[in-house]
Amino acid sequence: MATMIEHPGEQDFLQRLMLDNPWWDGITDDLVHDLPQRAFFKRFWTAIEKNDGSKAVVLTGPRGVGKTVMLRQAVAELLNADTPRRHVCYISLEHPLFLEIDLPRLPKLLRSVRGISADHPLWLFIDEVSYQRDWEDRIAKLLVADPMLRVVAVSALAPKKDALGHIQSLFLPPFSFAEYLEQRGIAPSDVLPQTPNVGRYTADIPDGLIELNDLFEAYINEGGFHDRDGEAGSIHRSLHSDLPGLHGISSPSDLHRLFVLLAYNTGAEFSVETLARELDIAKNTLRRYLEYLESAWLVRRLERVDQDAKPFQRAVAFKVHLIHPGLRAGLIGAKAMDSGTITRLAETAIQTQFLTSSAGIESLYYARWGHYEVPFVFLDRRSGTPLFAYHCLWRDEGIRKPREIRALVNFRTSHALPLGAFVLTKAQWHGGKIGGVPMRFEPASVLALRIGLEFSQL
Structure with a gap:
C-alpha cells in the first residue's frame, strides 16, 4: 500500500507566522532594536505613510545593503505608531515553507484567523517577494482582492516596467x-x-x-x-x-x-x-x-x-x-x-x-x-x-x-x-x-x- 504524501497546510503556515511575528503576542522585535537606520529610511517611511492601498511599496536594491533590516524597522515604526499589532504581518518568501504559498489567499486567511474585519487596514510586509514567479502579477491580485490591504515588500530584483501601475518602486543603493x-x-x-x-x-x-x-x-x-x-x-x-x-x-x-x-x-x-x-x-x-x-x-x-x-x-x-x-x-x-x-x-x-x-x-x-x-x-x-x-x-x-x-x-x-x-x-x-x-x-x-x-x- 502506497504511503500517503502530506503537504504543509494553512495551520503550518500560521504556526510559522506566529514565530516570525512576535508582536502578535506582545513581544518586541529585538532583531532591529539596536541597528541604526540608513539615511534612506525617511524616504521609505514617507512612502509607507502615504500608502492608500492603490499601489504596493516595493523596496528593491542589491543584496546585502540592508533591505530586510529596513523592512523590519518599518514594522517597528508602524507598531510604535499604535497600529493594532494583529493588523501587521511579516512574511519571508525565502523561507522554504512559503515558497509555494498561494500569496493572494493570505490576506483572507489572516483576516479570518486574526479577527480583522474587511473594513480595517491589514498591513502585509513581504520579504524576498521575488522568490515567487510572476511576483508582480501576484501583488496586483493581492491589491484587487483586498482594497484595505497595504502591501510593503522587499525584492532582490527590480520590478518589470509594465508593473509600475500597481507598484511604487524605491531603490536602496549601496552605501555612498x-x-x-x-x-x-x-x-x-x-x-x-x-x-x-x-x-x-x-x-x-x-x-x-x-x-x-x-x-x-x-x-x-x-x-x-x-x-x-x-x-x-x-x-x-x-x-x-x-x-x-x-x-x-x-x-x-x-x-x-x-x-x-x-x-x-x-x-x-x-x-x-x-x-x-x-x-x-x-x-x-x-x-x-x-x-x-x-x-x-x-x-x-x-x-x-x-x-x-x-x-x-x-x-x-x-x-x-x-x-x-x-x-x-x-x-x-x-x-x-x-x-x-x-x-x-x-x-x-x-x-x-x-x-x-x-x-x-x-x-x-x-x-x-x-x-x-x-x-x-x-x-x-x-x-x-x-x-x-x-x-x-x-x-x-x-x-x-x-x-x-x-x-x-x-x-x-x-x-x-x-x-x-x-x-x-x-x-x-x-x-x-x-x-x-x-x-x-x-x-x-x-x-x-x-x-x-x-x-x-x-
Whole structure:
C-alpha cells in the first residue's frame, strides 16, 4: 500500500507566522532594536505613510545593503505608531515553507484567523517577494482582492516596467562614500579637506587628503554593503541561489561567466555582439542574462552620447559598471593595487555615488566619438544639455599634456558645461587650463564624497 504524501497546510503556515511575528503576542522585535537606520529610511517611511492601498511599496536594491533590516524597522515604526499589532504581518518568501504559498489567499486567511474585519487596514510586509514567479502579477491580485490591504515588500530584483501601475518602486543603493564613513563613525565633514585656492598646477597636497584617499581605497574595495558577508555574499546570493532559475536563466554557468567578465572589466565599453562572440552565447540569450544582472542590481549599463551630447538612434555600444566597485574584490578575493585598475574602480565608485537619487541615475551618460571618450557626462533631464563632465586619472604626477584628456578638452570646447569639466586625480587639486580650455583638477575621493552628500538630499 502506497504511503500517503502530506503537504504543509494553512495551520503550518500560521504556526510559522506566529514565530516570525512576535508582536502578535506582545513581544518586541529585538532583531532591529539596536541597528541604526540608513539615511534612506525617511524616504521609505514617507512612502509607507502615504500608502492608500492603490499601489504596493516595493523596496528593491542589491543584496546585502540592508533591505530586510529596513523592512523590519518599518514594522517597528508602524507598531510604535499604535497600529493594532494583529493588523501587521511579516512574511519571508525565502523561507522554504512559503515558497509555494498561494500569496493572494493570505490576506483572507489572516483576516479570518486574526479577527480583522474587511473594513480595517491589514498591513502585509513581504520579504524576498521575488522568490515567487510572476511576483508582480501576484501583488496586483493581492491589491484587487483586498482594497484595505497595504502591501510593503522587499525584492532582490527590480520590478518589470509594465508593473509600475500597481507598484511604487524605491531603490536602496549601496552605501555612498559619505554613508560608508558615517557607518564607520566618521563624520564626512571632519575628513573633507578645505578646497585650496590655487589657479594652476601645484604638487602640494592639502592637509588630510592622504587620509581621505586611504579611506576611499578602503571604500572602493569593501565599503558598499551592510551585511557581514559584504560583496562576496551579495554575488553569491544573486547568482547561486534559486533566483536565476525562477526568472528564466537556463544556464547559471553562462550567467556566471558573463558576470565575471563584466566585473573584471568594470567601466569598459561593450556591445551585445562582442560579448556574445567572446562568451560563445547566442545574442538573445546574452541580452536576457544581461537584463537579469541589471535587474539583480549587480551591474548597470550607461548609455552613450556623441560629441554633441545626443543619444544614438540605434544604440549598439554601452558601458557596463558594477553597481559598486567592491564587488570586484568580493569576486576575486584581493584588493586592487595597480593604478590602472584603481582608476577604473574609482570611475565605478563615482557612478555609485549618483545612485543615491533618481536624478543621478537618469542623467548620467558617457560620450564617445571616433577614438575619443569622456567617461561621464551629466545631462539636464529636461533640455538634454550637458551640465558637467568627468575624466578620471588616478595618479600622483602632473597631468599637463592635452592628449591625455583630449576628449574632455574637445567636449568642453563644444559645450558650455556650466558646472564644469573635471579631471579626477589622486592628489592634484587646482584650477587651470589645458589647450586654453578651463579645467578643474580635483581628487576623486573629494568629488565622490561631495556627490554622495549632495545627491542624497534630492
